[in-house]
Amino acid sequence: MYINSYDLVEQTKEPIQSCIDGDRYSQSRLYEQYAPKMFAVCMRYSKNREEAEDILQDGFVKVFRSLHSFKFAGSLEGWIRKIMVYTAVANYRAKSKMHAIINIEGMENVEMTNNEDIVALLGKKELLNMVQSLPPMYRMVFNLYVFEGLKHREIARELGVSEGTSKSNLFDAKMILQRAVGNSLKIANQNSLNG
Amino acid sequence: MDKNLHDIENLFRKELEDNEETPSSDTWNRIDKILDRDKIISIDKKYASLKKIVFLLMFFLIGLSIYVWNIRQNNGPKKKDSTALNNEAKTKDNENNLPDGFNKIDLKKPVDTLSKKDDKNQNSIADILPANTDENILKPLNKKPEKTISSDTTENISIFPISKSRKKSEKTIPGVTNHNIKSSIAKQGKNGKK
Numbered sequence: 001m002y003i004n005s006y007d008l009v010e011q012t013k014e015p016i017q018s019c020i021d022g023d024r025y026s027q028s029r030l031y032e033q034y035a036p037k038m039f040a041v042c043m044r045y046s047k048n049r050e051e052a053e054d055i056l057q058d059g060f061v062k063v064f065r066s067l068h069s070f071k072f073a074g075s076l077e078g079w080i081r082k083i084m085v086y087t088a089v090a091n092y093r094a095k096s097k098m099h100a101i102i103n104i105e106g107m108e109n110v111e112m113t114n115n116e117d118i119v120a121l122l123g124k125k126e127l128l129n130m131v132q133s134l135p136p137m138y139r140m141v142f143n144l145y146v147f148e149g150l151k152h153r154e155i156a157r158e159l160g161v162s163e164g165t166s167k168s169n170l171f172d173a174k175m176i177l178q179r180a181v182g183n184s185l186k187i188a189n190q191n192s193l194n195g
Numbered sequence: 196m197d198k199n200l201h202d203i204e205n206l207f208r209k210e211l212e213d214n215e216e217t218p219s220s221d222t223w224n225r226i227d228k229i230l231d232r233d234k235i236i237s238i239d240k241k242y243a244s245l246k247k248i249v250f251l252l253m254f255f256l257i258g259l260s261i262y263v264w265n266i267r268q269n270n271g272p273k274k275k276d277s278t279a280l281n282n283e284a285k286t287k288d289n290e291n292n293l294p295d296g297f298n299k300i301d302l303k304k305p306v307d308t309l310s311k312k313d314d315k316n317q318n319s320i321a322d323i324l325p326a327n328t329d330e331n332i333l334k335p336l337n338k339k340p341e342k343t344i345s346s347d348t349t350e351n352i353s354i355f356p357i358s359k360s361r362k363k364s365e366k367t368i369p370g371v372t373n374h375n376i377k378s379s380i381a382k383q384g385k386n387g388k389k
Contacts, residue, residue, distance in 0.1 A: 022234060024227070031223055036215040043216055053222045061229050127210050146208050178203045 012076060020068045027064055034077060035060070038084045044143050045088035047132050059087040085148055089158055092140050122184050130180045137161075138173035145170050 018026035038059065042052040062083050070079055131139060140159055144150045145166075150158070152166040159166070 022230075024230070027230065028223065028227075031226065035222070036217055037213075039216040039218040040211070040214040043214075044211060052216075053218055056218055057222050057225050057229075060226050061233075064226075064230060065233065124210050124214055127207060128214070131207065131211065142207075146204050147212065174203050177207065178199055181203065181206070 013072065016067060016070065016076070019064060030063075031060055034080050037077065038080060041081060041084050041147075042088060043128060044131050044147065045085070045092070045139065047136070047139075051091075055084065055088050055091055058091070059084040062087060085144075089140065089144075092136055093160065096136070122181070122188060126184060127181075130177055130184070133180070134173055134176060138169050138176065141166050141169040142173040142177075 015026050015029065019030055035056065039052060039056050042055040042059065043049070046052040046055055059080075063080050066083075070076065131142065134142060137159070141155055144155045144158065145152070152163045152170070155161075155166045156163045161169075
């Protein structure tokens with residue numbers, strides 16, 4: 001069945017208006033609809049589940065408070081996701097003074113195998129843990145560049161760093177992840193051989 | 196090395212892009228509480244704005260009433276003047292609208308000069324007034340004196356008719372009645388006989 005974009009907008013307008021009016025049932029429905037996807041986004045930007053839940057909570061509060069400014073120009077999901085990302089960035093910037101700088105020198109370089117093999121061996125959860133274990137600044141730059149598609153100039157502006165710092169942080173983040181994947185693969189291979 | 200890094204980028208993008216995770220139910224409860232607090236704050240804000248509006252309205256009304264009162268105070272005598280002027284205008288209008296035969300009376304002129312003109316007016320009033328009007332009202336105006344009093348006349352002419360009873364009373368002495376006179380005459384006769 002073909003549904004055009006106008007119908008979709010009309011379908012979403014009513015519950016959104018209810019959310020704007022403060023109808024708690026509609027708000028809970030909206031939360032239930034988008035929370036799993038948004039929580040995954042928040043998980044990538046945070047070091048653990050608790051921090052991700054804090055970002056999700058702040059993000060959704062912002063969503064409900066500023067839902068009246070949604071113009072139906074794009075998708076609601078994209079709009080909510082943007083709010084979540086900027087909430088995570090704001091959260092990072094608020095805590096940025098507490099973050100320690102990690103020296104990645106001396107880490108072992110690992111040759112990568114085929115992506116399908118890695119996924120088969122590691123799984124999504126382990127990959128997410130690798131991102132979460134990145135230093136906060138690297139994690140932010142990696143997420144903004146890889147998942148949000150921002151340019152280094154934009155990342156630098158968002159995080160309040162220079163463009164060069166953004167580039168080097170991205171490079172370092174990739175290096176860390178590559179080594180982490182390599183190490184995990186080794187362990188997985190050993191386990192499979194032992195098993 | 197670069198190829199490996201690019202692969203890492205693609206690997207993570209592909210695997211984690213559309214990932215979904217279920218948050219704990221506690222998260223919604225916390226959001227719910229925050230939204231409740233927001234609602235209370237928004238109600239307070241609503242009332243605060245209402246209070247502001249009421250205060251401003253009161254201030255405006257008080258200011259307006261003071262302003263109006265001041266204007267009335269300042270314009271009071273002027274208004275009186277205007278009412279006096281209106282009255283004057285009305286009287287002028289009335290004078291202008293006098294019926295035919297009526298002349299305007301100039302109050303500033305001496306009375307002697309008016310008398311001749313008034314005679315004319317008197318005649319005209321009698322003509323104009325309706326027939327059933329009380330004649331007594333017109334009498335002093337229409338009645339002409341039959342005789343004029345002059346210093347040359349030697350005759351005693353009474354202006355107003357004196358009644359017979361009044362003439363009698365003029366002759367009587369206060370305290371003496373006819374009965375007393377008769378009794379005193381009788382007494383004198385008796386004494387004379389003796």
